[in-house]
Amino acid sequence: MxxxxxxxxxxxxxxxxxxxxxxxxxxxxxxxxxxxxxxxxxxxxxxxxxxxxxxxxxxxxxxxxxxxxxxxxxxxxxxxxxxxxxxxxxxxxxxxxxxxxxxxxxxxxxxxxxxxxxxxxxxxxxxxxxxxxxxxxxxxxxxxxxxxxxxxxxxxxxxxxxxxxxxxxKTDGGHRGYLSNFDKKLVFEEKPGCWQPPLYAQSFSHYPLHPHWGKNRTFLSNDSSLVPPESLPYDTTPGSAYYEQFRQVYEKRKILSQDEKEAALWWGDDPDVSFTPPGHSYHLATIAVRKTRPDLIHCAETYARVGMAVADAFRNCWKWKYQFYTERSNTFIPRYIDARWESFWPDPPFPSFPSGHAMQAGATAAVLTDLYGDKFAFTDSAHVGRAKDELRNTAFNPRHFNSFWEAAEETAMSRFYGGIHIPLENERGLEKGKEIGMNVNQLKWKK
Known part of the structure; x- marks a missing residue:
């Protein structure tokens, strides 16, 4: 590994x-x-x-x-x-x-x-x-x-x-959740634009990951009743809003810069080879802690806020993923735009809307910005030293940011570069993630 x-x-x-x-x-x-x-x-x-x-x-x-x-x-x-x-x-x-x-x-x-x-x-x-x-x-x-x-x-x-x-x-609904990653007895409604198991997959499965996760208890009561993000109506007509979202993904794949390819790999955080996307957020918290060297309670508050924010972000994201149950580019684009198209990065095994990467990144940015300021410059070296991805001819080079929101926006955009998400899914993810992070910030941490 x-x-x-x-x-x-x-x-x-x-x-x-x-x-x-x-x-x-x-x-x-x-x-x-x-x-x-x-x-x-x-x-x-x-x-x-x-x-x-x-x-x-x-x-x-x-x-x-x-x-x-x-x-x-x-x-x-x-x-x-x-x-x-x-x-x-x-x-x-x-x-x-x-x-x-x-x-x-x-x-x-x-x-x-x-x-x-x-x-x-x-x-x-x-x-x-x-x-x-x-x-x-x-x-x-x-x-x-x-x-x-x-x-x-x-x-x-x-x-x-x-x-x-x-x-x-143990009472939240997710205890020992790794024992039931996929529900093979669950049958989903077949409808136009629904998620399909991809042929080009990160970890191939005919069944989507944790379909019941959205029923779990949230850390904050407010996070259990958030208004769902707004989606787009299914429409395969060229020029429609829905179609144009996928066309943007298709066109971007043709002109990816080397830096964009590096961003796509950097934030991929495949759980088979990394500490997962929420682990990357926990790592950003550690960057802030090691750079500013605060006292013990400020450190602990940092990890508590980030941990609960990413947890509630994923819980809500999974609730909405199975509410909307939308397809990804690897099924829409080959069918309606270009049969030979393939994304830069393989699909994860679950529905698309909204983006989990964007939601948890937005929640983390909201929390860390509140704690450390909106002009916190840092370098993320989490994946430095990993072997070059020979298939994509892309290396893991450190990423520099001038703020936590800049890092969150790149996290979201990395999924667009990879062909994993349409722009709307990233936008809605960042918005809802920020809302969750602000809820965590508004807890009464001090007397």
Whole structure:
């Protein structure tokens, strides 16, 4: 499995730390590095757990990010728990009054516990990596405070928060969703313009991925009742609005620049070889955290917001995908425009409208812009080091952006370049993703 150089670097760094820092006198890292290290291993587990999918992964990021925040929020007087503001979670256990806690140890224990449980199907070797990272930081912080009672109390509290959130997760409709990626008994209505299994596919299946995912519980109650995006009526007449959307895809394929090809590959995030599209959003959060080096609660809030935003974006996107159940370019264009046409990038196995890439990217951009500003320049090196795609004669080169919205817009456009989505699907996806991200921003994070 190919791994981006950033992921490799972070993982090798962690492994080096494991080997060199068994000495309990090691200096505790800065706050941001503790949080970012757990984000790194979250993406590593996401990428290296078989039968994963963007839908299931998005859900995992939601619970893992929320756990990071809730495990430490009571240690920061200006902040408050958001548990009671979420969809059916209710109040979580609070720390005992008058007793001291180490919030680094609480976060460390909570992250290990939620990842082990939410990714229960991952390999024994991956679970050992989680255990190793947990033990490494436990040694460092326990040695730094020199108080076994505080250490044990903090670890216990972090684990209790993780297990409470995990128990809540089991009732959302997506628990162990990797066991039912495809419903082979479900029969869909055949209608003009409906989704068809493509011949040129990312992972070929006669059945679409997670057709029931849109029934799952959202993290935010408001996100369960969003107004669906507006689609276009089916019309194969040349010159009609519907036809012209596909004609744009067809014409673009002829004139793709090398940079556009690179963008199409960069944001593809095939779950068979990467940390999935929501994992890429979690990675952007890590870029922001490592660049700005905020305190621990700001880091945790970042991952909680991004995680829940991408989770609700995918849930709603899948609800609407099966509501509209629309075709992709690889079925429309060969039938009505050019029988020999083939997209630059293969189709994923699910309906088209709206774009999942665009929705989760819009949700992420809304959240990260609110946290880090609208002029946050950064370079994304997530896939640097992956072997060149010889079939498409395209390499994985780093992408530079002047804002999170610029990255989100390229994420959406990458699906147009790849021939995966018509422009309207990307536009509607960005709009609805932004709405979801704004809902997350409007939670009362501070007192």
């Amino acid at each position: 190919r791994v981006g150089i950033m992921v490799i670097f972070c993982w090798l760094l962690a492994c080096t730390v494991f080997l060199s820092c068994q000495d309990k006198k090691a200096t505790p890292p800065e706050d941001y590095e503790l949080a970012a290290s757990w984000a790194d291993i979250t993406n590593y587990i996401t990428q290296n757990t078989p039968a994963n999918s963007p839908t299931f992964a998005s859900r995992c990021f939601g619970y893992i990010g929320l756990t990071m925040y809730e495990a430490i929020v009571h240690g920061y007087p200006d902040y408050q728990s958001v548990a009671g503001q979420l969809n059916g979670l209710g109040k979580l256990q609070e720390p005992e009054q008058g007793l001291e806690y180490n919030w680094h140890l609480a976060l460390n224990a909570a992250q290990a516990e939620i990842i082990r449980n939410i990714y229960i199907q991952t390999s024994a070797n991956n679970k050992r990596k989680i255990d190793s990272l947990e033990q490494h930081y436990a040694n460092i912080y326990s040695a730094a405070i020199l108080n076994d009672s505080i250490a044990e109390r903090s670890v216990s509290y972090g684990k209790k928060i993780a297990l409470q959130i995990f128990e809540w997760s």
